[in-house]
Amino acid sequence: MDLLACWSNKRLDTFQFRLRIECQPLDETCSPTTEEYPIQLQRIGDNLRWTVDGRELEAVLGLWTWSLLKSDKSFRPGQPLSRLIGQDPKDAMTEEADLYYHKWIFRQTEAKMVSAKMIPASHELFGCHLDKLSSDMEILVVKTQNPLCAMAAQDLYIHFLNSALETLEELGGEVDILPSSLNTFVAHSSRIEQLVQCFENNSLGSKEDALLCIVPTLKRKGLLPELSAHLSTIRQRVERYIENLEWKEALSMLAWLCERSEREEFEHSVVEFGYLCHRAMLHPNSDARREGTVQVLGALNQDLRLQYFKNISKPRPPGWMNSPLRSEWWGRFTKELGWLAWNITEDEHDKRSMESYGANAYSLSTGVVDGSSDLAERGRLAVLQWLAKSDDTTFDRDVPGEDDRLALDWVSQNNYEFLLRWLMIRWATVGAKYPDFLYIILVWAAKRHYRSAIGALRRRGVNLNVMESEEGKTPLIQSVVEADHEAVRTLLENGADIDGKTENGVTPLMTAAHEGRLEIVQLLLQLGATVCLQDDQGLTALMWAAHGNHTDIAKLLLENGANVNIGSSNGSTALILAASENHVEMLKLLLAWGAYIDAQMTDGSTSLMLAARNKCEAVVRLLLNHNADVHKTCAAGGTALDRARETQHPESIQLLEAASGV
Known part of the structure; x- marks a missing residue:
């Protein structure tokens, strides 16, 4: 609790968690009742450390252990015990539990699927490990060497943690992957490691015991840290491997993530894995090219996750990890990866190997761009120029140019989502040196409403508020100028700064007010734009509206909190600007909202x-x-x-x- 209090923004002096206790009447014909028993923690003393009544905990633990021994004859000294992977048997029946176990928990002991009868009651998270129930495959458990009292104490800890984690909005800390001699790699979180140390230091069990208690609880609370290959820490570790020409280690690490991730973390990791294979195949080092090709052929042969769970020592039920939706998704990934790899490799033997899995020059349809197959072909060739050639390829045309826009159109309009994301990763790398390049790409993507492209750039750390060099406009402000309502929304939904300024301090709201874009002003205000910001001359959105005589916009801004009497750097107010342009109706509006009629400029x-x-x-x-x-x-x-x-x-x-x- 001392540790969690350090991480939380909430100031607490007392804390209470409740144990649900099943009470069996003396008359066994009567049904048991469930009661809640509160356990209180509080801060006391000069150092305000948390304390709890140890005698009370000891009494609860003793009573619980005694009741298990009394009520279930299978609990006897020396009987092996198993801990559930999850917060209840329903959790332990899911593929999701298997994935986070092998990602965050697994160190030495393999999880096993057993009969649900091995856990005697839904409110208990452990049970006797009975060999006669080991052949059924219903729930995931881990066999332990702990005595009964230690398992009961761990359950008390889980009950406490479930309540105590409510004080946190996020876990925080550093997240990484560390090499491991036993399991190739292990997931690492600095905050989880601190919790584990508390657990071990207080003799609650081993590190694996700690993770079995902590990780499922964090998962249930939505606090388990994100860990996928697109995170900067993982990308940095990949680059360190590459600098040392350790391509096998880099690719193995990303494959490790693909095997153990789910949902978006799986998707991001697979994309990064595919892009790293592409980089390896283009590398001047022959060992790197060979390793990249081997990994591609392995992926074409079988889904990495299915391959991993097929080879683990403890069997899983038929069809485990093999949902139709996932199979379809993996099929699309390998189709695009195979097509790209076939176009990269110059080795005829490798080409034939890829062709045996259906990858060749025509395994992806050329499709159409804006209804034209000719434009699609130009886009396809531009994609290959970017992705199937080395990074130092010389272009015989202006970049970015029309062919590059067609490349973006080709992958977007034909739903080649992996090629799209690999292309965005490549362009993000180029844009790190040439910001104007990224500005143009973002404007194209926003204008065409390619949300996936913008999202892919953002995940690679691209600043969506990048300014072009000539006028200092951001892609969002350019979209406002062009009155592209949908492009504005697309950029904002993907993280563009709603108050992001140009070099002159002009915001999107000021631009919309100046240009007379009422609908865009409404959208920006609805999404939280700051009304009273001032540009480098001290002008506000209201002043820009007053100067342009956009009365409807000025009224909307005033209704949303615009200050009618703010002055610019030369003392101009909205009223003065309206008067300078002879805008009678604007003057009437401003005066009705309390504009100071005798305000004076600096002169x-x-x-x-x-x-x-x-x-x-x-x-x-x-x-x-x-x-x-x-x-x-x-x-x-x-x-x-x-x-x-x-x-x-x-x-x-x-x-x-x-x-x-x-």
């Missing part, structure tokens, strides 16, 4: 002075009707009447003289 000019200078009788009359001060003077000493006389505008002169009493 002392007021809205009334600007209206007089502009020879605009309607604005002068409106401002005077709202009691504008005709006696205000600018820095040079002149009044609004002086401005009207300088411009020789008789209507304004007459109005101002009357108001001045001249």
Whole structure:
């Protein structure tokens, strides 16, 4: 609890977790009842460390152990015990439990599938390991050497952890993969390791016991750290292997992740594995090329996960890990990987080996781009130029150019999702040196609403707010300028900064207000754009709307909290800007929202002075009707009447003289 309190943002002085206790009446014909028993922890003393009544815990543990021995004759001294993998038998029946066991927990002891009868009750997480029940394959368990009291104590710890983890929003800490002599690699989390050390230091069991208690609990609470091959720590470890020409180790590590991951973590890891195979096959080192080819052929032969679970020592039920959806997904992956590998390799023997699995120059359909097969062929060839050639390939055309846009169209419109993501990884690498390259790619992807392409770039660390060098615009601001509502939404949904500024400090909201894009202003406000930000000149979105006479936008901004009286660096307010452009309806709106009518710029000019200078009788009359001060003077000493006389505008002169009493 001391450890969890350090990680949590919540300040607690007391904490309580509850044990569910099944009470059997003396009359065995009556059904048992379930009661909850609370155990209290609190901070005390100068160091505010957490304490618990050890006698109470000892009493609960003793009573529980005694009741198990009393109620179930299979619990006897020396009887081997098994711990469930999961928080209940239902968890232990899932392929998901098998995956996170082999990813986070497995060190020495293999999990085994046994009869559900081995765990006697749904509220217990362990049971006697009975050989007569070992042939059925229903739930996943791990056989232990722990005595009954230790297993019961671990269950108490799991009950505590289930409640205590509610204080955390995320686990945090560093996540990595470490080499292991026994299991090739092991998943590592600095925070999980600290919990394990607490467990071991207090004699609750071994490291494997600790992980069996901690990892399923974190999984149930949604706190188990993400661990897939696209994470920066894993990519850095891959690059270190490559620097040392340890391609086998790098590829084995990513294959290890593919075997043990699920859902998005599996998808990301498979994509990175495929891209690393592609890099290996293009490497000048012959050993690297051979290792890449071997891994590709292995993937074409069989799903890496199925291959792994087929070869583990403890059998699994028929069809384990082999769902139709997964088979279809793996089939698409290997089809695109095989096509790319066939186009990369120059070895005829390797080509024939790949052809035996259906990979060849025509194993992917050329398809169409915008309904054209000719455009699709240009896109296909551009993809091969990027992915089937070495990184130092010289292009005989401008990059990025029309063929590169067609490459993006080809993989996106023909649903080649793996080629798309490999192409984005390649382009992200180029863009790290040439930001304008990435700006153009992001604008293309946003304009075509290619969400997958933008998401793939973001996962590779690409800044979606990259600015092009000439005008300093971001892809989001360019989409606003082009009034592409869907492109704006696409970028924002993938992580673009809604308040991201240009070199001049202009935000997307300011741009939309200036350009008169009402629907986009509505979208930005709905998604949380900050209303009162100022650009490098001190102008706000409201000021840009006032200057452009976009009254509907100005009204919307005011309704969403825009400050009507903020001044720019030269003292201009929205009212002053509207007056300078003779926008009568805008002035009426701003005055109705409490705009200060006599605000002055740094040179002392007021809205009334600007209206007089502009020879605009309607604005002068409106401002005077709202009691504008005709006696205000600018820095040079002149009044609004002086401005009207300088411009020789008789209507304004007459109005101002009357108001001045001249």
